[in-house]
Amino acid sequence: MRHDRLPDGFGVRIDPRVRTYSGGRLLVGGTPTRLLRLAPEAAALIGDGYLEVTDPTSAKVARRLLDSGVANPRPRLLPALEDVTVIVPVHNNVPELNRLLSALRGHTVIVVDDGSDKPVRIPESGGSRRRVTVLRWDKRHGQAAARNFGLRAAATEFVAFLDPDVVPRTGWLEVMLGHFSDPKVALVAPRILAMDPDSTVLARYEHTRGSLHRGRRESAVQAHGPVPYVPSTALLVRRLALLGEGGFDESMPAGGDIDLCWRLDRAGWRLRYEPAARVAHSNPVSLRKWFTHKLTHGTGVAPLSQRHVGMAAPLSLPIWTAVTAVLFGTLTRWGAVGALLTLITTLFRLRRVFAGLDNPTRVAAIYMARGFSGGVWRLASSLCRHYWPVTLLGMLCSRRIRHIAVTLAVAEGLADWFIHRESGALDPTRYVACKRLDDIAYGAGLWWGAVRQRSASSLRPTLPPN
Incomplete structure (x- = not known):
C-alpha cells in the first residue's frame, strides 16, 4: 500500500502564472486552465503564495494545489545519494562512455554493454573502478532492453538512466532527488542542453528547441500539459514504481519514453520536469543524422496512438x-x-x-x-x-x-x-x-x-x- 501524505517540511509555491481572487480563495490557472475554490481556512494557510506542510490539514491542501497544477513543489528533504544507481546502456560508444564515467566519480554505476563489437572494459582509474559494474550481452537487444536489464540488477531505491553521449552538470542529482520526498513522484527529468552550443548552427538550434529540450519552466509531466513527456536520455526514477509498470516497452523502436511517462501517469504516479538540474548532450554531427533522428521520432506516434487512445493527437482544440x-x-x-x-x-x-x-x-x-x-x-x-x-x-x-x-x-x-x-x-x-x-x-x-x-x-x- 502506498502512503501518499506529503512529509512535514515539504513546501509548495503558487505558480507565478496563476491568478488569485477573493483574498486567495479563488485561484485560476493550471493546464488546462481551471478555477480552484479554497475554503477560507485553506486560503489562510497559503499566505504570500507559499505553503509549508506541518500537519495533516496543510498536507491535504498542499496535495490539492499540486494535483490541480496551480502550485510547484519546494521539497526540503533529500534522499541520500547512496540510494541511487546510475544505469548507462552502451553499444560501441566507448569514448563517450569514458567521458561520462569521469563525471560520475563517487556514484554507483551499472554499465550495460548491449552487444558491442568489442566488450566494454572500464580502465583503471582509482576508486571509480570499484563502483562501476559492467553487464554484457553478446547480442544487441536495444536500449529499452538494456535499461530494463540494469533496472533489474540495481538494488537501490532510485535509479538514474543516462545515455553515454551526455554529461551531467554539478548538482544535477541533488536537485532532482528532492522531488522524491513526495511519495507520489515516480520520475523526474532534468533540462537537456547542447554540450557545445556554439559549434554549429544545428547545435545552437538544438540548445533551445531540440527534441530533448523541454523548456525553461518547471512543470508537471502530463499528456496534454506544457510538458507532455520527457526523453529517456536522462531520467531519475523510483525503481519499484518502474518495475511495477513493467519498465520500458522493449517492443517499441521509437516513442518508448513517451509510453513510459503516460503509463506511469495513468497508474496515478506524479512526474516532474526540473530545469534547474542540467545535463549536457552531444551536438548533432551532421544534417543527415539530425534529420533522420527527427523523422524517426515522428514514426513513433502511430503505435503510441493505438496504445494511448486520444493522448497522442497532433492537435487538441476546444x-x-x-x-x-x-x-x-x-x-x-x-x-x-x-x-x-x-x-x-x-x-x-x-x-x-x-x-x-x-x-x-x-x-x-x-x-x-x-x-x-x-x-x-x-x-x-x-x-x-x-x-x-x-x-x-x-x-x-x-x-x-x-x-x-x-x-x-x-x-x-x-x-x-x-x-x-x-x-x-x-x-x-x-x-x-x-x-x-x-x-x-x-x-x-x-x-x-x-x-x-x-x-x-x-x-x-x-x-x-x-
Missing part, C-alpha cells in the same frame, strides 16, 4: 476555438459574423464559471482571449508541422492558400524564435530555417508511421467540449 478559427478563415462577412457569435456564446458560458469573482465578465473575456489565441497558435504550428503535407497540397491548388501558408510559416517561425530566444542564440532567419526543417522531418515521420501502421488515429485531432 470545439469553440476550432469553429471560430474556421469561420474567420473563410474570410467572408458571414464567416466573421458566425465567429463573433461563437465568441459571444463562449463568453457567456465562461462568465457563469467565474460567477463568484468580483468582475466575472472581464475575467471571462481575458481567459477567452488567451484560450483563443493559444488555440490559433497550436493550429498554426500543426499546419506547419504535423499537417504540412495537407498544407502543401492546398498551396498547389490555390494561390490564396499559398500566400496564407507562406505568411503563416514565416510568422509562426518568428514568433517561436521570439519565445525561445536566449543569449547567443541563432538569428531569426537561420532559426526559422531550422524550425521548418525540423517540422518537415517530424511531419514526414508522422505520416509515414501512420501509413506503416495502416491507421489514421495518429493524424486525427481531438476536439474536447471545453
